[in-house]
Amino acid sequence: xxxxxxxxNQHAAFPLLGTLQVLPLLTVLLLWRLGxxxxxxxxxxxxxxxxxxxxxxVLYRQFDPALPGFQFAERFDLFGPFxxxxxxxxxxxxxxxxxxxxVFLIMLYSIVRRLPDESRLLMVVLAVExxxxxxxxxxxxxxFALASAVELALVGYLIGRWSSAPEKDKAMRAFYxxxxxxxxxxxxxxxxxxxxxxxxxxxxxxxxxxxxxxLALPAKLGAVIFFLLFYGLGVRTPIFPLHGWLPTVAQHGxxxxxxxxxxxxxxxxxALIRFVLPLTPDAAQTxxxxxxxxxxxxxxxxxxxxxxxxxLRRLMAFAVISHTSLVxxxxxxxxxxxxxxxxxLAVNFGxxxxxxxxxxxxxxxxxxxxxxDKLGGLFDRIPAIGMTFFVAGLAIVGMPGTPGFDAAHxxxxxxxxxxxxxxxxxxxxxxxxxxxxxxxxxxxAFLASAPAERKTGVERASRMELIIAVSLVLIxxxxxxxxxxxxxxxxxxxxxxxxxxxxx
Amino acid sequence: xxxxxxxxxLLLTYPVGALLIWLLPRLAAPRTLALLVxxxxxxxxxxxxxxFDSAQPGMQFAEQTAWIPSLNIHYAVGVDGISILFLPATAxxxxxxxxxxxxxxxxxxxxxxxxxxxxxxxxxGVFCATDTILFFLFWELSLVPFYFLVxxxxxxxxxxxxxxxxxxxxxxxxxxxxxxxxxxxxxxADFSGAAMPGGLxxxxxxxxxxxxxxxxxxxxxxxxxxxxxxxxxxxxLHTWLPLLSMEGPVAVVALxxxxxxxxxxxxxxxxxxxxxxxxxxxxxxxxxxxxxxxxGAVTALAQTNLRAMLAYASLSHVGLVLLGIAxxxxxxxxxxxxxxxxxxxxxxxxxxxxxxxxQRIGSTDTLSLGGAAKTMPLAASFFAFFGLASFGIPGTSGxxxxxxxxxxxVQTHTGAGLAxxxxxxxxxAYFLNLYRxxxxxxxxxxxxxxATDLQARELALVLVFAAVVLAVxxxxxxxxxxxxxxxxxxVGRLG
Numbered sequence: 001x002x003x004x005x006x007x008x009n010q011h012a013a014f015p016l017l018g019t020l021q022v023l024p025l026l027t028v029l030l031l032w033r034l035g036x037x038x039x040x041x042x043x044x045x046x047x048x049x050x051x052x053x054x055x056x057x058v059l060y061r062q063f064d065p066a067l068p069g070f071q072f073a074e075r076f077d078l079f080g081p082f083x084x085x086x087x088x089x090x091x092x093x094x095x096x097x098x099x100x101x102x103v104f105l106i107m108l109y110s111i112v113r114r115l116p117d118e119s120r121l122l123m124v125v126l127a128v129e130x131x132x133x134x135x136x137x138x139x140x141x142x143x144f145a146l147a148s149a150v151e152l153a154l155v156g157y158l159i160g161r162w163s164s165a166p167e168k169d170k171a172m173r174a175f176y177x178x179x180x181x182x183x184x185x186x187x188x189x190x191x192x193x194x195x196x197x198x199x200x201x202x203x204x205x206x207x208x209x210x211x212x213x214x215l216a217l218p219a220k221l222g223a224v225i226f227f228l229l230f231y232g233l234g235v236r237t238p239i240f241p242l243h244g245w246l247p248t249v250a251q252h253g254x255x256x257x258x259x260x261x262x263x264x265x266x267x268x269x270x271a272l273i274r275f276v277l278p279l280t281p282d283a284a285q286t287x288x289x290x291x292x293x294x295x296x297x298x299x300x301x302x303x304x305x306x307x308x309x310x311x312l313r314r315l316m317a318f319a320v321i322s323h324t325s326l327v328x329x330x331x332x333x334x335x336x337x338x339x340x341x342x343x344x345l346a347v348n349f350g351x352x353x354x355x356x357x358x359x360x361x362x363x364x365x366x367x368x369x370x371x372x373d374k375l376g377g378l379f380d381r382i383p384a385i386g387m388t389f390f391v392a393g394l395a396i397v398g399m400p401g402t403p404g405f406d407a408a409h410x411x412x413x414x415x416x417x418x419x420x421x422x423x424x425x426x427x428x429x430x431x432x433x434x435x436x437x438x439x440x441x442x443x444x445a446f447l448a449s450a451p452a453e454r455k456t457g458v459e460r461a462s463r464m465e466l467i468i469a470v471s472l473v474l475i476x477x478x479x480x481x482x483x484x485x486x487x488x489x490x491x492x493x494x495x496x497x498x499x500x501x502x503x504x
Numbered sequence: 505x506x507x508x509x510x511x512x513x514l515l516l517t518y519p520v521g522a523l524l525i526w527l528l529p530r531l532a533a534p535r536t537l538a539l540l541v542x543x544x545x546x547x548x549x550x551x552x553x554x555x556f557d558s559a560q561p562g563m564q565f566a567e568q569t570a571w572i573p574s575l576n577i578h579y580a581v582g583v584d585g586i587s588i589l590f591l592p593a594t595a596x597x598x599x600x601x602x603x604x605x606x607x608x609x610x611x612x613x614x615x616x617x618x619x620x621x622x623x624x625x626x627x628x629g630v631f632c633a634t635d636t637i638l639f640f641l642f643w644e645l646s647l648v649p650f651y652f653l654v655x656x657x658x659x660x661x662x663x664x665x666x667x668x669x670x671x672x673x674x675x676x677x678x679x680x681x682x683x684x685x686x687x688x689x690x691x692x693a694d695f696s697g698a699a700m701p702g703g704l705x706x707x708x709x710x711x712x713x714x715x716x717x718x719x720x721x722x723x724x725x726x727x728x729x730x731x732x733x734x735x736x737x738x739x740x741l742h743t744w745l746p747l748l749s750m751e752g753p754v755a756v757v758a759l760x761x762x763x764x765x766x767x768x769x770x771x772x773x774x775x776x777x778x779x780x781x782x783x784x785x786x787x788x789x790x791x792x793x794x795x796x797x798x799x800g801a802v803t804a805l806a807q808t809n810l811r812a813m814l815a816y817a818s819l820s821h822v823g824l825v826l827l828g829i830a831x832x833x834x835x836x837x838x839x840x841x842x843x844x845x846x847x848x849x850x851x852x853x854x855x856x857x858x859x860x861x862x863q864r865i866g867s868t869d870t871l872s873l874g875g876a877a878k879t880m881p882l883a884a885s886f887f888a889f890f891g892l893a894s895f896g897i898p899g900t901s902g903x904x905x906x907x908x909x910x911x912x913x914v915q916t917h918t919g920a921g922l923a924x925x926x927x928x929x930x931x932x933a934y935f936l937n938l939y940r941x942x943x944x945x946x947x948x949x950x951x952x953x954x955a956t957d958l959q960a961r962e963l964a965l966v967l968v969f970a971a972v973v974l975a976v977x978x979x980x981x982x983x984x985x986x987x988x989x990x991x992x993x994x995v996g997r998l999g
Contacts, residue, residue: 379656383615394648397675400641406572409637413686413704425683432676439651439671443664447655487574 003210004069005087016059017072017086017137020096023055024048024130028123041119042110045126049100049107052129056100063093065488068496070139081194081205086137090489091343095136095270098347101475102264102354103129105468106257109358112464113256113365115162121257128154128261135267141190141275142207145232148186148267152179152236155261159253171252178235178245186232189225193279196221213278219286226283229276230291237268239328240298243321250317255370256361259313263320264354269327269346273339273497277331281500288332295332296423298325299430306437312360312370315441316353322434323349323396329427330411333418336491336498341410343490344483348395348403351479355392355472359385362465363445366458372441377450381458386446388469393438395476397431402480406487509567511581511632514548514591517541518625522618529614535606538617542599545624549591556588558986561993563634563709564588571638576704580635585990586771586841589983590631593848596968597762598624603965604755604856608863609657616657619649623759630765636685636706636773640678643765647674653756659862660751667752670744677734677741681769684727688777691720712776712997725778725785732774736766738826739796742819749815754859754868757811761818762852764844767825771840771994775829779998782832789830790913794920796823797927804934810858810868813938817894818851820927827924828909831916832998837991838984839908842976845983846893846905849976853890853969857883860962864955870938875947882958884943886966891939893973895931901976904984 008015027048031041063071070087077083088096106125115121131151138144156179160172193212194205200215217225234242250259277284299322306318327349330342362385363378364370379386391402398408408431415424450458461469479486521541525534532540556564563582571579583591602620609616626649629642647670654667688711693703695714705711716724734741749757775782782789800820807813821843828840860883861876862868877884893900896907906928913921947953958966976983 380612383612399648400637400644405641409682410575412682413690416686416690421683425679428679428683429676432672432679435675436668436672439668443655443668447664483572484574487572491574 003213005073005210006067006069006071008072008074011064012062012072015072015074016055016062017088017133018074020052020055020059020100020133021086021130021137024052024126024133028127028130031119031123031126036117036119038119042122045119045122046107046111048126049104049129052133053100053104056097059088060093060097063088063090063489065090065492068492081207082142083140083208084143085139085208085210086134087139088137089493090491091270091273091493092136094343094347094486094489095265096133098350099129099132099136099265102260102350103132105354105358105472106260108464108468109256109361112462112468113361117161121158121162124154124158125257125261128158132261132265132267136265136270139209140207141193141209141212141279144271144275145183145187145190148236149183151267152183155258158258158261159249162254162257163252165252167252171249174245174248175253178242182232182235182242184232185228185235189228189232192221192225192228196225209275209278215279217280217282219282222280222283223286226276226280226287229280230272233268233271233276236262237266237324238321239268240294240301240321240325243302246321247314247317251311251314255313255364256357259357260354263357264350266324266327266346266350269324269331269342272331273343277334277497278500284332285334285501288334291332292329292419295325295328296427298322299329299427300433303430303433303437306434307440310372312363312372312375312441312445315372315437316356316360319396319434319438320349320353322430326408326411326427326430329415333411333414334498334501335414335418336495337410338414338418339494339498340487340490341407341412341414343494344403344407344486345411347486348407348479351472351476352392352395352402352404355395355476356389358468358472359389359392362461367454372444374451374454375445376448377454378458379446382461384461384466384469386442388473389446390442391473391476393435393442395480397435397438400480402476403483403486405480406483510548510552511565511583512567514545514552515581515625515629515632517545517548518621518628522621522625525614525618525621534614534617535602535609538602538621539599541621542595542602542624545628546592546595546599549595549628552583553588553592556583556986558585559989561585561989566634571635576702577637577706578635579638580707581629581632581638582634583632584993585987586837586994587631587768589841589845589986590768590848591628593845594624594627594631594763596972597759597848597852598627600852600856600965600969601755601758603961604758604859605753606961608753608755608859612656616653619652620756623649623653627759627763627765631768634708636688636708636711638706639773640682640685643681643769644675644678646765647671650756650759654748654752657753657756658751659753662747663751665751666744666747670748673734673741673744677731679731680727681731684724684731687720687724687727688714688716691716708773716778718780721778721781725774725781728774728777729770729785729788732766732769733792734766735769736764736822736826737819738766738792738822739799739819745819746812746815749811750809754811754862755856758852758855758859761814761855762848764822764825764847767822767829767840767844770826770829771837776994776997783998786830786832786917789826790917790920793823793826793830794917794923794927796820796826797924798823798930801927801930801934805930805937807934807938808870808941810861810870810873810938810942811855813934814851814854814858817931817935818847820931821847821851821894823927824906824909824924827913827917827920830920831909831912832995833912833916834988834991834995835908836912836916837994838987839905839912841987841991842901842905842980842983843909845976846901849969849973850890850894850900850902853966853973854887854894856969857887857890857966860958865949865951870941872949873942873952874945874949875943876952876955877943878947879952879955880957882963886958886970887943888939889970890973891935893977895928895935899974899977901973901980903977904980
């Protein structure tokens, strides 16, 4: 895959990507200086999240999908191989847009939820946004690994600090244990690649994507590095069977904000496309059937477990594991159409999962529980919130008219060619199973009659809740009915990536 | 004439109407606004019918715009003689359902009427789409409003289960459909030799003209048959229909028995796209049809509830449509299309009257009805009229449809045709038996004694349906003329 880049000063007035990363971090510093009791803290944090969203839109408007290679590139030498090198292709733009949107929605959500220590919460969210932008734009693998560590540490803090469950320590512990192992693997894989570069070329160590991409890795070493990186990213994504932390964290951790940050923007999938597939193409191709096999099992395993759940949040955790497996099936078909489909699926699932989690947060605010037998009787009182949850569910099962359909359609098309008809039909039926547990959960959470012990009426949706719900639905429907701009964005880079794999 | 996109206007009317209900809450009551939108939709569809050139076999009012260019998916709509008549029939049925639920949908009535409008738009889209993916879009979209209508306004205690079952069964049925369409698109890419994404085609007209290898053709036909059979429904995939007719809101169930989208899909897509396989499997179609006729009739005999009886009756009658398709001749297809229209008018009419009875008595079981003719003579007589029409009494629209089907079936599948004829006799038996128990005899139930007969609004609605049934029954020629060229083209494609 030929690597080319256009520097920012060739087509932009200021370093856009750098601003996206630095602005939230500087704001966090400023807020720190102002102190937690400052009255401007929360409005300022929300304003900066809005500015980030606007910057992301500016990036999208100024980005030219017709140009090959990366754009808006920035490079700055730091300590030898650990250098700042960032840039954007269509995939980056798509994920940056999604990330900025989700963070902004979280900011609005926090107005409704009124969690304790609000300004500290918003500082953590902004810090995560800055680091996330860095993860999405960097070309340096070591930078990516270290920034991952920072991001996950921040999210882990959020999970435990803003949860009212008695088992919140359990959630935090499970999160740090799993992510710690994953990060160690990721770091080991990165270091191994940096060292191999030095070993094979005789030059200094390098973690730069541009240097590493052309490297002819020996087969065995390639497999080891692929395994390390895949494992490392698989934990955070999460990919079956590395998902053990998610159900616990979802059930006992922070209700909506932390899961939206983690699962809304699927950094793991992004990094598989940005780093793993281009850096270890041969190993990826060799191991693709096994990865796809595990993913196929994951679709059904998680779907079946989802049916067993009595807690809405735990159920959604298994839903996420199930649909992430579908993304992996698409990715490892290693075909231009399937890659596009998988990426769109990841974005769609992220957006839909965020919508579901925010709506669950609104429900939790009223009922103080996400146990399904304590819910019910909600639709009459909060139809807009229920409807948004439902539309997000439809997006997850690939209903036409949502982005899920076009994405699943692309994945299925390629999968028929790659794996044959039967496994593909099985994967499609996995979607029907997902429809089953989501509809059933919706039925129990919103439509079933209210439990007898609930005496007071459920509060109607506030204006801000309506704004969040309606805008989520509109975004999903707009992307569903008008997918072409998104496809235009990711088609060229995915064609190029697929070109590195040889199908017989 | 052709520069105004009438079909898009028709399809847009309903979602825009649904939006208006939410955006302009002070303009009018939701039900009034909904009624106006449905009336406008009916007017547009009648206008389209009025300007339809019945001499032409091809698609008219056709529109095409790129939708997802990189995959060659288009927004493509058009109507021919087979589909055109469904537009006014569908619009009329939805208008009827809106009127029938005038007073019954009090809870969340804005939501109820906007869902009904969306359902109408999606259903009309199914009849207009000429791109397989667009068709699939409308096909699946029509599930969503239904799920809510049944879950929230259903009359049975298990309405949540019924709604979930229906939606899941339909989702599962969508999988073979999508795969069938994908196989066709792949075959087009292979056949034209173009690269994968660009060579795909989902355009019905293009796909019709494309040669298909034999095994692939069998696979496509079986996949599409499976997908459409679930929706039609064909025995043994029918179990959702009686469940839903007992649990769902009665007026809304009229849409299910009145609109046989699955059978339409068979005529529009499954048979023409895989003609050889369809003809080789004529015995399967005829067999499923005949079995459905008999099974539905026998099961209907055993019912004590009007709604369950009507559900099984519709299963029995749709068997005839399959039989008509299996004859693969012009009369058979004309009869099949006409019979599908009858569902809208007759089964729809029956269910609307049932909805009126349910509203008054709170039940449609013969146990609580008995003697209803005394207090509701008009409802009872119209119920009898539509019932007689449903098994094809001369002078009603059921007669030409069933005659055409039976005549062509006796020619092509003599045994099946005779068996279906016997099924019709059984039909008279179950209907008259249940009718006697529900409407005659001494009235015991207090709510039956207190019931009022059809009100002006209800009577007007029923009269419109009855008038159309009579008009088509006495003078079916204009409709047959509209269907004929397209039916001839349809048969001609079978070679």
